[in-house]
Amino acid sequence: MKSFKGILFIIIIMCSSAFLWYFAKPIAPIHVLNKLSHMIAGLAITGFFLVFLLSTRIKIIERWFHGLEHVYVYHKYLAILSLVFAILHGQLQKMVPNWDKVQKTPFTELAKNFGEIAQYGFIALILIALFAKFLKYEHWRIIHRLLLIPYAFGLYHVYFSSRYDLLQPTPLGIFTASTATIGFMSALYMLTMYQDMRFKHTGKITGIRKIAPSAVELQLTLDNKLPYRHGQFIFLKIFQEGLEEAPHPFSITAGDGQKIVVTIKALGDFTKKVNTMIQLNTPIAIEGPYGYLNFEAGQQQQLWIAGGVGITPFLSYLTSAPSTQNIELFYSYRGQDDTIHTEFLQDYAKNNEHFKVNLIDTTQMDRLCFADYSVPAHTSIFMCGPEKMVKRYAKQFKSHNRDVDLNYEAFKFR
Incomplete structure (x- = not known):
């Protein structure tokens, strides 16, 4: 699966943030540790901007990452990385010499308190989100939307406690204003407008x-x-x-x-x-x-692997018209209650010489393993099923051939 454009986008944005903070001129000379702390804070707030942007399900972003499930992977790890940056910023700031002697104003005092609220808010909400399997889907969605609150506090902290004048039209000021606005509007859009605008x-x-x-x-x-x-x-x-x-x-x-x-x-x-x-x-x-499971764009020789209800995207293709591609399907399921349309698959195989199906009931047979499977040349592999299964097979295939034409979608959107 190719996510190069998406990865490049993240790298460019994060590197731009680090570059602009490093070369920006502070209001007054500051200690090198304070400069580093500011740069890390900038990376944290930029990371959260990307987190909110990736959550919008914009089509061009899905294309850049070659699938929505890949967008969510980077969304998750960016949230963790940004939280680490925020915590690191707080610890570094405490180590800055004479930091408490900086002239204080009501704005700076409030900004300091807001920074602590933002940090603790991010820690609490992200930790809860990481244990999503214990939550109902609706509760998980609400927690994600609540991230807007610590983000707003964090933005106030960045603007009014910084030793850089971010309100001026400098490169850093423009970059910070742009990312902050887009990040905030992305979060607000998902919170208030997404449900009405996108379900047309x-x-x-x-x-x-x-x-x-x-x-x-x-x-x-x-x-x-x-x-x-x-x-x-x-x-x-x-x-x-x-x-x-x-x-x-x-x-x-x-x-x-x-x-x-x-x-x-x-x-x-x-x-x-x-x-x-x-x-x-x-x-x-x-x-x-x-979704990016495009069977028509695959090679003439195809290998399909489905787990449980992951058979559904393959059924969509098979029921549309008789396939002329050479397809071998491995359908893994746990007991008869977990299987769907096995009779259709068997009948299809009988009536189409280009299609072969292998039914694997893991309550009666060993689990599928492709560690020693030799993928024929010019073969496209398509997989759909639980995340652990898909990742395990992807690793097995890639261990033999790094350039294998591997296409998959996994069941995990939390």
């Missing part, structure tokens, strides 16, 4: 089909056609009493754009309720599509 495709549920004890297929009929590519996913909001309205990501299993099908497996509180409570004619709204 509306419709209702016109079909419900139970396909497994813990999985249901929903047919969504949209008011306007949704252009999408097989293998992509959407964020879906369901407006039914008893179900949270927060958007959740689901792969498109089938459809023509006017009608689309999603498969929802009972994996958490929300999906369990959908599986038991969902009703016909329930209003819905969609945002997307997202």
